[in-house]
Amino acid sequence: MEPTICDDIESISSRIDSLYDSGSIPGHPEDNDIEFIVFCGGGVAGIALLGVLRELKRRGLYLSKNEIKYWIGSSAGAIAAAFAAMGASPEYLTDLVVSTDTRIFLDYGGRSTDSKSWWTRLQDYRYGFSDLLSKWGVIRGEKFRKWFRERMTELGWDPHTNFADLYNKTGRHLVITTTSLNTFETLYLCRSSYPYMEIADAVDASILIPFIFPPIRMKDPHVTQGPRILVDGGTLDNLPINACDVISDSGEILAFNRKAVGFTLVHNGKWVPDYTEIPSLLKYGLTFIQAMHKRIQVMQSHQPYFWDRVAPIETTGITATDFGLEKEKVLKLIESGEKCAREYFDRRAAMIRERGPLPQNLFIPNYRLQHAGVRCLSDDLLEKTRIYQTNPGRSCLHQPCRK
Numbered sequence: 366m367e368p369t370i371c372d373d374i375e376s377i378s379s380r381i382d383s384l385y386d387s388g389s390i391p392g393h394p395e396d397n398d399i400e401f402i403v404f405c406g407g408g409v410a411g412i413a414l415l416g417v418l419r420e421l422k423r424r425g426l427y428l429s430k431n432e433i434k435y436w437i438g439s440s441a442g443a444i445a446a447a448f449a450a451m452g453a454s455p456e457y458l459t460d461l462v463v464s465t466d467t468r469i470f471l472d473y474g475g476r477s478t479d480s481k482s483w484w485t486r487l488q489d490y491r492y493g494f495s496d497l498l499s500k501w502g503v504i505r506g507e508k509f510r511k512w513f514r515e516r517m518t519e520l521g522w523d524p525h526t527n528f529a530d531l532y533n534k535t536g537r538h539l540v541i542t543t544t545s546l547n548t549f550e551t552l553y554l555c556r557s558s559y560p561y562m563e564i565a566d567a568v569d570a571s572i573l574i575p576f577i578f579p580p581i582r583m584k585d586p587h588v589t590q591g592p593r594i595l596v597d598g599g600t601l602d603n604l605p606i607n608a609c610d611v612i613s614d615s616g617e618i619l620a621f622n623r624k625a626v627g628f629t630l631v632h633n634g635k636w637v638p639d640y641t642e643i644p645s646l647l648k649y650g651l652t653f654i655q656a657m658h659k660r661i662q663v664m665q666s667h668q669p670y671f672w673d674r675v676a677p678i679e680t681t682g683i684t685a686t687d688f689g690l691e692k693e694k695v696l697k698l699i700e701s702g703e704k705c706a707r708e709y710f711d712r713r714a715a716m717i718r719e720r721g722p723l724p725q726n727l728f729i730p731n732y733r734l735q736h737a738g739v740r741c742l743s744d745d746l747l748e749k750t751r752i753y754q755t756n757p758g759r760s761c762l763h764q765p766c767r768k
Contacts, residue, residue: 384623384673384716387740388724398713398723399426402433402449403606403627406440406571406599406658408651408685410630412462412695413678414445416702417628419455424710428452435625435752437540437608440599441685442628443571444513447564450531450539451520459699461516468689472508502579506569514565528567529560540752542598542605543570546580548588551602552595553751571598576650603658604629604665606674608751611728611742620728620742621670622750628705629662631677632684636662641684651686669732676709678702 402421404414421427427449438446448458514524523530531539540555541564552558554567570581573596582592602608609625610618632638636659643649665671681701683694690698717723728742747753 383670384723384729385720386670386729387735387742388726390725390741391722397426397431397433397624398717399624399626399710400433401435401437401609401622401625402446403604403609403625404436404438404442404445405604405627405629406438406442406597407630407680408441409467409687409690410680410683410685410698411441411445412683412690413630413680413698413702413705414442414628415455415458415462416678416699416704417706418445418449418458419699419703420706420710422455428454434536435538435540435609437542437605437752438571439542439603439605440572440597442604443541443568443598446539446541447568448516448520450535450537451517451522451564452535453516453520457520462699463692463695465512466689470504470506470509470512471688472505500579502573502575502577504578506573506578509572510565510569513568517565524565525563526565527561527563528554528556531564532556538752539564540605540608541567541571542602542608543567543573543581543595544598544600544602545588546575546594546596546600547591548593551598551600551605552593553605553608553754555752555754557753557755570595573597574650574654575600576653597654599658600654601657601661603662604675605751606671607665607668611746611749612751618668618731619734620730620746621674622727622747623670623674623723623729624727625674626709627675628702629675629677630680632680632682634677634679638684648686655685670729676705678705 402417404411404417407413418427421433422429425431426433433449436446436450438444517524517526528539531537538555540553543552543554544550545552554562554570559567570583572578573580575596578597581595583595584592598605604627606625606627607618609622611620612618637655641648641652641655643652666675679701681694681697683690683698687694726741727744728746730739730742734742
């Protein structure tokens with residue numbers, strides 16, 4: 366069994382002082398020390414991310430004059446980031462998740478699984494198996510797509526709002542990941558790369574767990590050989606905090622964004638449980654992805670400044686596949702996310718009281734550049750991050766379609 370991520374939370378909190386590295390430009394007391402929020406994937410357990418929004422609002426960093434302008438998310442985190450960028454209040458979202466039975470999204474063969482009839486359930490799985498062969502996924506996802514667009518309408522948004530519309534109306538940047546399976550890369554969907562892609566389509570492309578949901582085929586002038594095959598955004602980048610960093614063409618992280626904060630989900634202090642039952646195809650698909658997540662996240666956690674910028678949220682025994690949670694468990698998840706965010710932000714606040722505002726320059730050079738004498742990098746390098754990643758075909762509409 367692997368050791369816990371942190372046996373003593375203070376071992377993490379004591380390390381955030383390194384955010385002052387290469388602080389060539391002194392900060393100002395009125396400056397926000399957090400400007401970028403990153404949400405990981407995690408299925409149903411991602412409900413805990415709502416607690417982060419509640420704490421951000423309490424601290425005046427959400428739905429306020431000094432609000433966060435950059436929201437980045439993968440999979441379930443893409444849903445949370447999209448709602449945040451659209452200005453959904455924590456109160457609205459709390460009522461929403463408490464009143465929504467997530468089992469309605471499991472539309473095997475286009476049918477909901479909310480029936481108690483074993484015969485209906487058997488038919489659902491039969492139709493789902495047919496879809497697995499023909500569409501490459503047992504759950505069509507139509508229920509979720511309809512549900513999400515209806516929520517956009519409730520919030521006063523046109524359900525066909527795209528990335529460009531969102532930015533023009535709010536000044537907020539939204540970045541959503543998806544995995545282009547046949548080009549072996551993560552795509553960072555945003556106003557710079559796919560300005561005319563609809564937010565709802567981008568969220569949909571980020572939650573497509575392989576074998577569970579059918580992939581999306583998307584024509585992209587950047588790929589001349591054929592359409593991209595899009596699957597779950599968390600497949601290769603479940604915690605996309607490096608989207609805020611400056612990365613070379615070879616993949617080297619040249620500079621780390623000191624004002625980016627990510628939230629990841631853990632189970633009893635670990636990325637994944639020591640053991641999990643796999644009683645169904647749905648659970649098989651999710652566990653398959655979790656196994657890849659674990660290896661990638663372990664490697665990512667060894668990056669410099671990782672734990673300085675990432676806060677783990679304990680999911681209190683709730684897993685990605687716990688559809689249909691009782692109200693008490695939903696609220697427990699939200700409270701856990703809020704508690705995690707509060708403790709992390711409190712540590713940052715204590716650090717700032719002791720050492721003063723974070724340096725004004727956004728980026729910390731990597732160790733190689735620091736050793737070479739580089740002490741300050743221009744904030745203009747933000748345009749070189751994946752937040753501003755451009756696409757040669759970005760003027761196109763990029764209407765995704767299903768297999």
